[in-house]
Amino acid sequence: MAITIDEAVPVSATHDAPPERRRGGRGRMVVEVVLLTALAVAMLFPVLWMLETSIKENRDVYAVPAKFFGFDLTLAHYKDVFVAPGGGRSDLSGSFLNSVIVAGASTVLATVLGVPAAWAYSRFSMKAKKDQLFFILSTRFMPPVVVVIPIFLMYRSLGLIDSKLGLVLIYAAFNVPFTIWMMKGFVDEVPAEYEDAAMLDGYTRLQAFHKFTLPLLVPGIAATAVFALIFSWNEFVFAIFLTSSQEVRTAPPAIAGLIGGTTVDWGLVAASAVVFALPVLVFAYLVRKHLVAGVTLGAVRR
Amino acid sequence: MTTTKDHPVQEAHAAAPPAPGGSPRLSDRGLAVAFISPALLLLLGMSVFPLLWALYLSFTDYSATRDVPANFVGVENYTNILTSDQVHQRALTTLLYVVGAVTLQTVLGFAIAFLISRRTHGRGALTTMFLVPMMLSPVVVGLFWKFMLDAQFGVINSMLGSLGLGQVEWLTRQRTALISLIVVDTWQWTPFIMLIALAGLTAVPKYLYEAASIDRASEWFRFRHITLPMVWPLLLIAIMFRAIEAFRLFDLVYILTSGGPGVSTETLSFHVYKVAFLGFNTGTASAYGILMVLVVIVLAQFYLRYLNKLKEG
Numbered sequence: 001m002a003i004t005i006d007e008a009v010p011v012s013a014t015h016d017a018p019p020e021r022r023r024g025g026r027g028r029m030v031v032e033v034v035l036l037t038a039l040a041v042a043m044l045f046p047v048l049w050m051l052e053t054s055i056k057e058n059r060d061v062y063a064v065p066a067k068f069f070g071f072d073l074t075l076a077h078y079k080d081v082f083v084a085p086g087g088g089r090s091d092l093s094g095s096f097l098n099s100v101i102v103a104g105a106s107t108v109l110a111t112v113l114g115v116p117a118a119w120a121y122s123r124f125s126m127k128a129k130k131d132q133l134f135f136i137l138s139t140r141f142m143p144p145v146v147v148v149i150p151i152f153l154m155y156r157s158l159g160l161i162d163s164k165l166g167l168v169l170i171y172a173a174f175n176v177p178f179t180i181w182m183m184k185g186f187v188d189e190v191p192a193e194y195e196d197a198a199m200l201d202g203y204t205r206l207q208a209f210h211k212f213t214l215p216l217l218v219p220g221i222a223a224t225a226v227f228a229l230i231f232s233w234n235e236f237v238f239a240i241f242l243t244s245s246q247e248v249r250t251a252p253p254a255i256a257g258l259i260g261g262t263t264v265d266w267g268l269v270a271a272s273a274v275v276f277a278l279p280v281l282v283f284a285y286l287v288r289k290h291l292v293a294g295v296t297l298g299a300v301r302r
Numbered sequence: 303m304t305t306t307k308d309h310p311v312q313e314a315h316a317a318a319p320p321a322p323g324g325s326p327r328l329s330d331r332g333l334a335v336a337f338i339s340p341a342l343l344l345l346l347g348m349s350v351f352p353l354l355w356a357l358y359l360s361f362t363d364y365s366a367t368r369d370v371p372a373n374f375v376g377v378e379n380y381t382n383i384l385t386s387d388q389v390h391q392r393a394l395t396t397l398l399y400v401v402g403a404v405t406l407q408t409v410l411g412f413a414i415a416f417l418i419s420r421r422t423h424g425r426g427a428l429t430t431m432f433l434v435p436m437m438l439s440p441v442v443v444g445l446f447w448k449f450m451l452d453a454q455f456g457v458i459n460s461m462l463g464s465l466g467l468g469q470v471e472w473l474t475r476q477r478t479a480l481i482s483l484i485v486v487d488t489w490q491w492t493p494f495i496m497l498i499a500l501a502g503l504t505a506v507p508k509y510l511y512e513a514a515s516i517d518r519a520s521e522w523f524r525f526r527h528i529t530l531p532m533v534w535p536l537l538l539i540a541i542m543f544r545a546i547e548a549f550r551l552f553d554l555v556y557i558l559t560s561g562g563p564g565v566s567t568e569t570l571s572f573h574v575y576k577v578a579f580l581g582f583n584t585g586t587a588s589a590y591g592i593l594m595v596l597v598v599i600v601l602a603q604f605y606l607r608y609l610n611k612l613k614e615g
Contacts, residue, residue, distance in 0.1 A: 173348030
């Protein structure tokens with residue numbers, strides 16, 4: 001402390017320092033902005049390249065050296081995503097529909113099971129609550145490739161292999177831990193006194209939850225459901241091992257299947273990847289406030 | 303009879319101070335059980351039971367394609383795996399990959415977060431832009447990069463070519479394939495570290511910096527003694543989280559390299575898949591899987607305990 005005060009005292013030093021510091025500060029700021037821009041370009045380039053590829057004529061897609069500008073535009077690849085070559089619906093569009101059904105149903109199931117459990121964990125004291133909560137979250141950390149082996153055998157004997165119901169169940173099981181952890185945070189933010197007051201007015205505990213707490217939780221439930229939806233939508237490992245037929249197959253394995261052959265139609269791959277990723281980005285933008293909690297499975301809250 | 307008996311009880315209940323008018327049908331305890339058990343049942347059925355089954359299978363020579371009942375073989379599967387050179391090599395590949403990817407992500411992610419936190423304008427827009435890769439499905443990311451890294455018409459080689467550099471066969475050479483994998487994973491998950499580091503950085507109270515500038519502390523001193531200690535706990539959570547995720551990684555390998563060339567990018571996850579679904583040695587694969595689950599449980603315990611400590615502290 002004493003040293004710093006001594007240093008600050010000389011008039012010349014305080015007089016000379018500011019302009020120099022400002023000049024140094026500006027130079028540094030320029031460097032920082034340039035660095036940040038370079039990193040942003042590096043991060044966004046692959047996305048832009050995919051967008052560009054999806055609207056390029058085929059011969060420009062395979063052009064060497066790559067054409068960054070001045071290529072011929074076409075929407076044919078997007079048409080191919082939805083329309084089969086001979087007319088009618090394409091296989092890919094069917095897979096997209098399956099994805100909507102599976103992701104939607106599993107999200108509803110996870111929310112219906114998870115929200116009440118989160119409320120109960122938040123409100124009531126119970127034995128080994130912390131251990132229960134940690135156990136619940138740790139099921140989410142299991143490697144999917146390992147879990148899928150017994151699940152595969154189990155589904156085979158239950159007749160759930162290659163069925164939408166099977167996928168919905170396993171996705172719901174993977175989203176329930178997330179829903180409970182995420183929602184417990186939201187429930188904790190609603191004072192328990194609201195329910196106590198309602199119960200003094202003669203409501204039962206259940207009615208108090210339903211009439212007073214639940215409406216306040218709606219934004220939180222929406223955000224949590226959106227994350228569950230994104231997780232299910234993006235999931236690949238279970239989808240590829242537990243389904244095989246075109247009627248059940250969801251979009252991720254279907255898109256990955258496009259690169260199986262000897263020649264790859266990269267324009268089509270790009271277009272379907274864009275169609276697949278767009279809803280996720282829109283949804284992620286809607287829940288951007290909760291991203292930190294969402295991507296850490298509700299473990300970290302700002 | 304019953305009604306007359308019930309009545310006074312109910313009234314007494316209604317008069318009790320903690321919960322007047324409280325439902326006589328459903329006590330708090332009953333409500334808690336009713337609300338929690340469906341979720342727990344789903345978890346037991348879809349996570350715990352399958353793992354117990356895998357545990358049983360891991361002591362047998364069961365194969366999913368043969369119609370022969372499983373024979374009990376004791377710990378043979380486990381000893382085979384733990385002494386197998388193949389598995390040791392996969393473990394080394396996985397370790398290289400996890401350490402490489404997580405280190406790169408941490409350095410880059412923290413750097414970006416630090417740079418963003420020093421900007422006063424457009425922070426929100428910048429953050430949103432940087433977050434795009436993280437939200438994409440590994441399938442989409444894998445395909446994006448497989449196309450860009452293509453040796454013939456990939457854009458990366460094209461750019462290298464216009465810079466006068468040679469072409470690289472990114473995904474088909476032993477050494478570059480693992481590097482490519484690390485680069486792609488880093489591209490996707492740097493935003494994750496960035497997001498959490500940014501949350502930590504913006505939470506550092508302003509007065510600390512003000513006090514430091516009154517003391518004329520150097521930039522480095524401020525960074526070393528204020529910024530880093532404040533952000534480190536959150537950053538460590540992000541790192542542990544990423545390490546667990548990287549250890550489990552399967553989809554990116556599957557899409558990008560399928561473990562090749564040779565076995566140079568075959569991680570433990572990918573090897574389990576090959577043993578289980580290509581070799582159909584279900585018993586061995588189950589033992590392998592159980593061992594991986596043990597590793598994950600240990601890592602997750604560290605993570606959760608640390609998280610718990612942080613929340614209470």
